Structure formats: structure tokens, C-alpha cells
Amino acid sequence: MISALAITYNEAHNIERYIKSLSFADEIIIVDSFSTDATEAIAKQHNVTFIKRVFDDFSSQKNYAISLAKHDWVTFFDLDEVIPEALSKELITTVESTPKEKAFLVNRDYHFMGKRIKYSGFQTDIAVRLFDKNHCKYNGQLVHEAIKTSAPIGKLKHHLKHQTYTDFDNYNQKLTQYSKLQAEALFKKNVRPNLYHFLFRPWYRFMHQYFFRFGFLDGKEGFIICYVHAFSVFKRYIQLWTMYRNID
Template sequence: MVPLSIVIITKNEAEAIGECIAAAKLITDDIIIIDNYSTDETSNIAITQGCRFYQCNWDGYGANKNKGIVLAKYNWILSLDADEIADLELILSLHSLKLDDPTVVYDVRFKSYFGKKLIRYGAWGRDHHIRLFNRTRVKWCSSNVHETLLLPEGTQMQRLDGYMHHYSVKDHRECYTKALFYARLSAEKYLNNGKKANIINLYLSPIFSFVKTYVLYGGFLDGREGLDIALITYKNKWLKYHYLLRLENGQKKKKYLRPELAVEY
């Protein structure tokens, strides 16, 4: 086994998590599940397969991943989502690592699926993320959405062989629902970070995102699924900045509302 811990955050992932854990068990003897009180069979599957299972309140993607990092047996952390499955080449690549330099982080290439179809082009076809790091130097930011790793100065990155297979969405409906959900979270994040809605990001940025995904990155070569992804990318970009504009307007109304007219709900 590789001396690393795998951390997975979950919420009702019974459909996917079995295969994820099966591949993870070929890598390590320490798999930590941080669960947001699933109501399906997620807990039974995880415990039956020998994972360490913890239920926690939801404090955001980055914050909950950091909870798992604290509980890990090893300092080296491989961060996974429940719908991600390491292929054999990636597993062998992990087994070949010395893991003797905590300044190094490891980047993993992804193969993403729309339903059962592998998406080869567009933004999904270029997907890769840093997923293996040493917790003595690196942790997740506490952002509620689109969490990123906080990498200190002097960090070196290496690309691993193999792929993480990401079964992102089952169909158009799920893809659209996720786009709406992440748009709202992104708007809240932008508001907290002081980012403003303007003409460029309200109208031009969504159009450019569609053109980049569908035309420049060759998304049209993925057929109907490529078009669906490009359209939903456009919708997500459009929505998050219009949600941000609403939140900004709401803040202005609160700021200028006379105290005697304010009502607590």
C-alpha cells in the first residue's frame, strides 16, 4: 500500500461510491469518508468496505475536506470525490512514488463522462487538478464552492501518469441542476470577496465561455453532449453574475433602509 490517506466528502453517493472505494483500496489502507448526513446507503457501503466514516455538518467543500485531512493517518493526502475512479495506470503511478519531498504536489489528468459517454473535447476534455499533496504544507481554502489548494511559495508540481475517471452527471437534467446550484454558491463567494457585476461579466463573458468551450476547444466534436455542456456553461456563467447583481442590490437596499423600518425575519 502507498503511505497516503484518501479523503472523500459525501452526501447521498450510494450510486457511485462503491466503485470509487474499490479503486481506492488498491492504493491505500486509510480511506476517510466525511459525510454530510446522507440518507441513502452511503454509510453502509463505506463502513462495509472498511472506510473510516465520519458524519459532519456542512461548512463548505474546502472546510469539509480539511476535516478529513486532520483525521488522516498519513501526511500525504489524495483528495477524491465519490464519483471519481482511479484507473490502473494512475494506481501504478501512485505506487511508484517515493513521497519523500513535501514541497511537491501532484497533478492528475481527468477523463470526464456525460452519462456513459466520454467527453474528449471542450473544457471537460482538458480537465486536470492537483489532488495529491502533503498536509504539513498544503490545505484547502475554506471557500464554499470551487475550492482551491493553498500552495505555499516553493511548491513544485509534477504530473502523474494515468487518469481519474469522473462520472460527473447522468443526464442533461442533472447537469443543468448542478449549474444552477454552483451559480448561486459562486455568486455568494464573489460577493464575499468583493467582486462586482459589470457589463463584461454579465453579458460578454457568458458568450465568450460558450465560444471557447464549443468552438475553440472543439466541444462540437462531442456531438449533442458537447453542445449541452457548452450551453450549460453559458447558462452557469450568465446566472452567477446575475445572482451576484441581485445580491449587490439587496445589500444596497439594506444599507439605505431606515432602521425604524427594518424588520427581523
């Protein structure tokens, strides 16, 4: 028995396909951050539990969804991830085999602007997507949250397709949200930005992804990804600087 969980905000363009891809699950629970598009209307056309909750951070939102699951084994896929039939079958057979592992990693094939990105830092893109809720929870990070567990972790054979790009503005908006949450985390740690953060950190991010992680081999798409990610680092510290300006 599997509970499929998801968190959403303005995912009308993905929600129909996503729910259909979860047909392997015994229940589907969606925790929505008060979407302003048709996400709710589309979701409620299907047999899902749809709950609204104010978004505070990714870990808290996902851990809340886990608390609603009826079954021990849960999946937590992102809305821009495509679950192939082979992976769906593997999820079911894995749970039915009562494995000693309590969490399973899945490789993600990253796609951007219609192209499969093989480098640019995404050649090792992997994340836990199936786990036993009794042994796992999200680690409390505001962004780039990850499953925390002391139990053994396995790895599934089949990959999923990470279709992150809908349009440039959407992608940039997503990175801006991440930058804001990362700035909030740094603010809580009393980190004050300086020229090192504004100049070196974005430069290093670009150099690391484009050269050290071979982003140049992904062509113009690789350059765009590396540039936008570097700029998101710059925005993180601009937002952090603004937070201090508001209290000084």
C-alpha cells in the same frame, strides 16, 4: 502509507465503487454533509471512517478532512472519478520512492452522456490528486478549490476517468450548487451584477468553450455541455442579484 480522503453528499450511486477503488489506501476517511440518501449506510458496510460535518464550502470541508488523516501522504479523488488499477499502483510506488515533489497532478479523461469529451475546454483537465499534507492545503476558494503549495509539483503518468454525468438533472444540480457558491464569493467582494454580467458573460462562456476550445468537435454532447455551462454563469449572477435584492 496513504490516507484516502473524500467529501460526500448524496453519493449512494457512487460510494460502493469508489470505496472499492481505494483498496490501495491504508485508511479511508469520508466527511459527509449529512446525506439524505443511503450514502452513510453503504459506506459503513466497509472499513472506513465516516464523519458528518455541516458543509460550508469545498475548501473548508476538504481541509477539515486533511486534518483527520493519520498519514502524511493523502489522496483526494472526487466520487465521480474512476481510479484505474494502473494509477493505484503508481500512487503506491510514487509514495514509496520518497519523492522530492510534495504534490502530484493527474490528467482526467472527461466523460459526459457516455462519451469521452476531448474538447469543450476539457482537453487540459488536470488536478492534484496526491500530496503531502504537511506541505499542501486547499486555497480557501468556495468553489473550484485547488491545492496551494510552495513545494515542487510533479505529474503522474496514468490518467483517471472523470465520469461526471449520471443524468441531466444531477449534472445541472451540481452546476447550480457551483453557481450559488460563486455568487456568495462575489457578494463578499461587493460585486454588483449588471447587464454586462447577465448578457456578455454567459455569451462569452459559450463562445469560448464551443468555438475557441473546439466544443463543436464533441458533437451534440459538446453543444449541451457548453450551453449548460453558459447558463450556469447566467444563474450565478441571478443568484447574486437576488442576494442584493434581499438586503436593499
